Amino acid sequence: MPIPEKTPGWLERRLPVMSVLRREYIAFPMPRNLNALWSFGAFLIVTMAAMIASGLFLAINYTPDITQAFASVEAIDRQIPSGWFLRSLHMGGVTMLFACLYIHIARSLWYGSYKAPRELLWLTGLGLMLMVMVTAFAGYVLPWGQMSYWGATVVLNAVHTIPLIGKPVSELLLGGETLGNTALHRLFVLHFTMAFAILAVIALHVAALHVVKPNNPSGIDPVSPKQTLPFHPYYTSRDGFALCLFLMVYAGLVFFLPDLLTLADNYVQANPLVTPRDIRPEWYFAPFYAILRAVPSRLGGLLLAVGSLAVLFALPSLDRSPTRPATRRPLVRLSLPLAFVSFILLGIAGMHPPTETWLIVSRVAMAWWFIHFLVVMPLVSEREITS
Amino acid sequence: MTQSETPPPPGGTKRRDLLTTATVTLGCAGACALAVPFLNSLKNSAATTLSDRTLEVDLSSLAPGQDMTVQWQDWPIFIQRRTPQMLAALQTPGHIATLRDADSKMLQQPKDATNWHRSVRADYGVLVGICTHLGCVPSFEKPGSAPEAEGGYFCPCHGSHFDAAGRVAQRAPAPYNLPVPPVTFLSDTKIRIGHSAGDPGFSMSDIQQI
Amino acid sequence: MSRLLRDLVLTSLASLLTALPACASTPAQRGLIVFQQVCAACHGMDHVDYGDMAAFGLSPDAIRTWAADQQIPNGTDDNGAPKTRAATPADPILSPYPNDAVGRLANHGLLPPDLSRLAMTLHGGPAQIQRILLSYAPTPAGVKLDDGRYYNTALKWKHIGMPPPLQDGMLTYPDGTKATTTQMATDVSAFLNDVAHPHAAERRRIGVYVLTYLALMAILTFLLQRRIWKSRP
Numbered sequence: 058m059p060i061p062e063k064t065p066g067w068l069e070r071r072l073p074v075m076s077v078l079r080r081e082y083i084a085f086p087m088p089r090n091l092n093a094l095w096s097f098g099a100f101l102i103v104t105m106a107a108m109i110a111s112g113l114f115l116a117i118n119y120t121p122d123i124t125q126a127f128a129s130v131e132a133i134d135r136q137i138p139s140g141w142f143l144r145s146l147h148m149g150g151v152t153m154l155f156a157c158l159y160i161h162i163a164r165s166l167w168y169g170s171y172k173a174p175r176e177l178l179w180l181t182g183l184g185l186m187l188m189v190m191v192t193a194f195a196g197y198v199l200p201w202g203q204m205s206y207w208g209a210t211v212v213l214n215a216v217h218t219i220p221l222i223g224k225p226v227s228e229l230l231l232g233g234e235t236l237g238n239t240a241l242h243r244l245f246v247l248h249f250t251m252a253f254a255i256l257a258v259i260a261l262h263v264a265a266l267h268v269v270k271p272n273n274p275s276g277i278d279p280v281s282p283k284q285t286l287p288f289h290p291y292y293t294s295r296d297g298f299a300l301c302l303f304l305m306v307y308a309g310l311v312f313f314l315p316d317l318l319t320l321a322d323n324y325v326q327a328n329p330l331v332t333p334r335d336i337r338p339e340w341y342f343a344p345f346y347a348i349l350r351a352v353p354s355r356l357g358g359l360l361l362a363v364g365s366l367a368v369l370f371a372l373p374s375l376d377r378s379p380t381r382p383a384t385r386r387p388l389v390r391l392s393l394p395l396a397f398v399s400f401i402l403l404g405i406a407g408m409h410p411p412t413e414t415w416l417i418v419s420r421v422a423m424a425w426w427f428i429h430f431l432v433v434m435p436l437v438s439e440r441e442i443t444s
Numbered sequence: 445m446t447q448s449e450t451p452p453p454p455g456g457t458k459r460r461d462l463l464t465t466a467t468v469t470l471g472c473a474g475a476c477a478l479a480v481p482f483l484n485s486l487k488n489s490a491a492t493t494l495s496d497r498t499l500e501v502d503l504s505s506l507a508p509g510q511d512m513t514v515q516w517q518d519w520p521i522f523i524q525r526r527t528p529q530m531l532a533a534l535q536t537p538g539h540i541a542t543l544r545d546a547d548s549k550m551l552q553q554p555k556d557a558t559n560w561h562r563s564v565r566a567d568y569g570v571l572v573g574i575c576t577h578l579g580c581v582p583s584f585e586k587p588g589s590a591p592e593a594e595g596g597y598f599c600p601c602h603g604s605h606f607d608a609a610g611r612v613a614q615r616a617p618a619p620y621n622l623p624v625p626p627v628t629f630l631s632d633t634k635i636r637i638g639h640s641a642g643d644p645g646f647s648m649s650d651i652q653q654i
Numbered sequence: 655m656s657r658l659l660r661d662l663v664l665t666s667l668a669s670l671l672t673a674l675p676a677c678a679s680t681p682a683q684r685g686l687i688v689f690q691q692v693c694a695a696c697h698g699m700d701h702v703d704y705g706d707m708a709a710f711g712l713s714p715d716a717i718r719t720w721a722a723d724q725q726i727p728n729g730t731d732d733n734g735a736p737k738t739r740a741a742t743p744a745d746p747i748l749s750p751y752p753n754d755a756v757g758r759l760a761n762h763g764l765l766p767p768d769l770s771r772l773a774m775t776l777h778g779g780p781a782q783i784q785r786i787l788l789s790y791a792p793t794p795a796g797v798k799l800d801d802g803r804y805y806n807t808a809l810k811w812k813h814i815g816m817p818p819p820l821q822d823g824m825l826t827y828p829d830g831t832k833a834t835t836t837q838m839a840t841d842v843s844a845f846l847n848d849v850a851h852p853h854a855a856e857r858r859r860i861g862v863y864v865l866t867y868l869a870l871m872a873i874l875t876f877l878l879q880r881r882i883w884k885s886r887p
Contacts, residue, residue: 089886128700128701131701131770132701134852134853135701135702135703135706135852135853136703136705136706141852141853141857142857142860145857286886290882291882291883291886294875294878294879294882294883295879295883297875297878297879298872298875298876298878298879300875301868301869301871301872301875302872304868305865305868305869305872308861308864308865308868309861309865311861312857312858312860312861312862312864312865313857313858313861315851315857316774316851321771321774321775322775324771324774324775324850325771325775
C-alpha cells in the first residue's frame with residue numbers, strides 16, 4: 058500500500074515528529090538476520106526506564122541524612138504502601154541492567170560492532186557503562202548499611218590514591234575528612250543527576266545507531282533494500298516477545314528471589330567502628346575487585362582495574378582487521394571466548410575470600426584479558442586468514 | 445518496505461488482527477496495572493488518629509488581658525484571658541454589625557461554644573489560630589492597640605480581621621470565623637483541649653473549615 | 655539487676671493477654687505471642703510499627719490495645735525532663751530501654767540486639783536463632799564464664815549474654831498448642847524470619863499473578879511475531 062503524497066499537516070510543517078518517528082522507528086531498515094543478542098539494547102532501555110521511575114518514587118520517601126537514611130529505607134520496605142515493590146524493582150533492576158550491559162558489550166565484541174564506521178557508537182556505549190557504574194556505586198551508599206559504608210570507604214580511599222586527580226576528586230565527593238553526612242548528601246545528588254545524564258547519553262548512543270545502522274551477525278552491511286526489513290512490525294514484534302521473556306526473569310528476581318543478590322550485612326546500619334567480617338562487592342563489580350586484590354601493589358592494582366576497562370576504549374585502534382565477526386576469524390574465535398571466561402572467572406574470584414587458589418585464578422584470568430586485547434588482537438589483525 | 449504489506453494469505457488477516465488487538469490490549473492493561481503500585485506509594489501511609497490526643501493546659505499564670513499560644517495536633521491554639529472591657533466590646537451593636545457570622549451559625553465550634561463569646565466560659569477564649577482564608581496564622585493585637593475591636597486577630601497574609609472571639613469581619617477576605625477546639629474546664633485554671641464535656645460527640649473533622 | 659528488670663517486665667506483660675490474637679494458628683502468629691511476652695522484655699524492633707503486626711493476624715483493636723500499653727518518648731516537659739506518651743499503631747516497637755547505655759547497664763555491658771532484621775543478618779538465619787534458643791546447657795566443670803554469660807553450645811565461643819529466655823509452659827497459646835521450649839523456639843524464629851522479610855507472602859502472591867500475565871503475553875507476542883515473520887517478503 059503506497060503512502061499517498063499528502064500535503065504536510067499543521068504539526069508536520071512546524072515540528073516533523075510524526076515523519077521522523079515513521080522514518081526512524083517504523084520504516085527504519087534493519088538487517089534481516091539479527092539474532093536474539095540484538096534484543097539486549099531494548100532490554101537496557103526498558104530496565105533504565107524502570108530504574109528511573111522506581112528511583113523517582115523511592116527518592117520521594119528517602120532521607121539523605123546519616124541519622125535517618127537507614128530508617129527511611131526500612132520504612133520504604135515496611136510501611137510505605139507498595140514500597141517493597143518499588144525498592145525490589147530498583148535493586149533487581151541494577152542486576153538486570155549490568156547483566157544486559159555486559160551481554161550487550163560481549164555481543165559487540167563477538168560480532169565486531171566496534172569497527173568502522175561504528176567507533177562512536179562503541180565509545181558512547183562504553184561511556185554509558187562507566188556512568189552506570191558511577192551511578193550504581195553512589196546508589197549503593199544511600200541505604201547507609203554496613204556494606205554501603207565500607208564499600209564507599211574503600212572505593213573513596215582507592216580514588217584518593219590515584220596520582221594527581223585522585224585527591225581532589227575524593228575530597229569533592231567526601232566533602233570532609235571522613236565519610237559522613239556531607240558525603241551522603243553529595244552521593245545522593247550525584248546518583249540522582251547521573252540517572253538523567255545517562256538518559257541524555259542514551260539519546261546520543263541511539264542517534265549514532267540510527268546514523269550508522271545496526272551491525273549484523275554476518276558483519277557485512279546490507280546494501281540493497283531487499284536485504285533489509287522495516288523495524289515495524291518485524292523487530293517490534295520480535296523485541297516484544299524477547300521483552301516478555303526478559304521481564305519474566307526480572308519479575309522472578311523481584312518477586313521470588315529478592316535476597317538472592319543482596320548482601321545481608323547491608324541491613325545493619327552503618328557503623329564506623331566495625332568493619333563487617335565478610336565484606337564483598339556487589340556481583341557486577343566483582344571482576345574489578347578481583348583485579349584489585351590480585352595485584353600485590355595498591356597503585357598497580359588500581360591501574361590494572363582501570364586498565365581492564367581502558368583496553369575496551371582502545372579496541373577500535375587495537376583491532377585493525379576489517380573483518381567484523383569473530384565467527385570468520387579463526388584465532389579470535391578461540392581467544393575471545395577465553396577472554397569472556399576470564400571475565401567470568403574474575404567475577405567469581407571477586408566473590409570469594411582471597412585464598413591462594415583464587416588469587417592464582419584471578420592472576421591467570423587477568424593476564425589473559427590483557428593478552429587478548431593488547432597482544433592477540435593487534436597481532437592477529439596483521440596476519441590472519443579470514444574465512 | 446511497501447513490499448512487506450503484500451496481501452497476506454486469505455483468512456490470515458482476521459487472525460492477525462485479533463491477535464494484534466489482544467496483544468496490544470493486554471499489553472496496555474499490564475502497563476496501566478504497573479502504574480498502580482507507583483501511585484499507591486504516594487498515599488499517606490501514616491493515617492494516625494490524631495483526634496484522640498488531648499492536651500492539658502495550666503492557665504494559672506495567665507493574667508487578664510494576656511494571651512498565650514500552645515500547640516495541639518500541629519495547630520497553634522490561642523488562649524486569651526478576657527477583660528470586662530473586651531467582653532463589653534464584643535457585644536456592642538456597632539461592632540456586631542461589621543461581622544459576617546456574628547451568631548456563629550457556621551459549624552466552626554462545639555455546641556458549648558456556640559454563643560456570643562464563642563467559648564465555654566466568657567472570660568477565657570480558646571481558638572485554633574489558623575486563618576480561614578488561606579491558612580496563615582493571625583497575630584493577636586492587644587486591646588489597647590486596636591481600640592475599635594478591643595483586641596482581635598489580624599492575618600498578615602491578606603489582611604483578614606477577626607475580633608477577640610474569632611468572629612470574622614465583613615471587610616476581610618476570610619469566609620468563616622476562626623475554629624474553636626473542644627475544651628473542658630478541669631478546674632478554674634486548668635483546661636483540657638481535645639475533648640468537650642458540653643458536646644462530647646464533637647470532632648474537629650466535622651467543622652466547616654480549618 | 656537484669657533478672658529483676660526482666661521479671662518486672664514479664665509480670666507486667668502477663669496482663670497483656672487481652673491484646674493477643676484470638677485464634678493464633680501459624681507458627682509465626684504464635685511466635686508473635688512469644689515476642690510480646692518474652693523477647694519484648696529486653697529487645698525492640700526499631701523499624702517495625704505496631705501496625706505492621708496486622709500481617710500476623712492481630713486485629714486493629716488488639717494492636718491498639720497492645721500499643722497503648724507501651725510508653726514511647728514524647729519530647730520534654732516545661733522543666734526539660736523527658737516525657738512519654740502511650741504508643742499508637744503508627745509508632746515503632748521500641749526497645750524497653752530508654753537508651754543504649756541503660757540497655758547495657760541492665761545486661762552486663764551487652765546491648766540486646768534489635769530484632770527487626772536479625773533473622774536476615776545473623777549468620778545462619780532463623781535456624782540459628784532457633785538453635786541458640788535450644789542450646790543452653792549447664793556450664794561444664796572447668797569452664798569459667800564471666801558474670802552475665804551463659805553457656806550455649808550453638809555459638810562459636812560457647813557462651814552468650816542472653817539468659818535462657820524460654821521455659822516449658824511459661825505462657826499459654828490461645829490456640830491450645832502446648833508451649834514447650836522447642837515449640838516456642840520454633841515459633842519465635844518463624845516470626846522473626848517473617849519480620850526480617852516484610853511482605854514476603856504478598857510478594858509471592860503478586861509474583862504468581864505477574865508471572866502468569868507475562869507468560870500469557872509471551873505466548874501472544876510469540877504467535878504474533880511468528881505470524882509476522884512468516885509473511886515477510
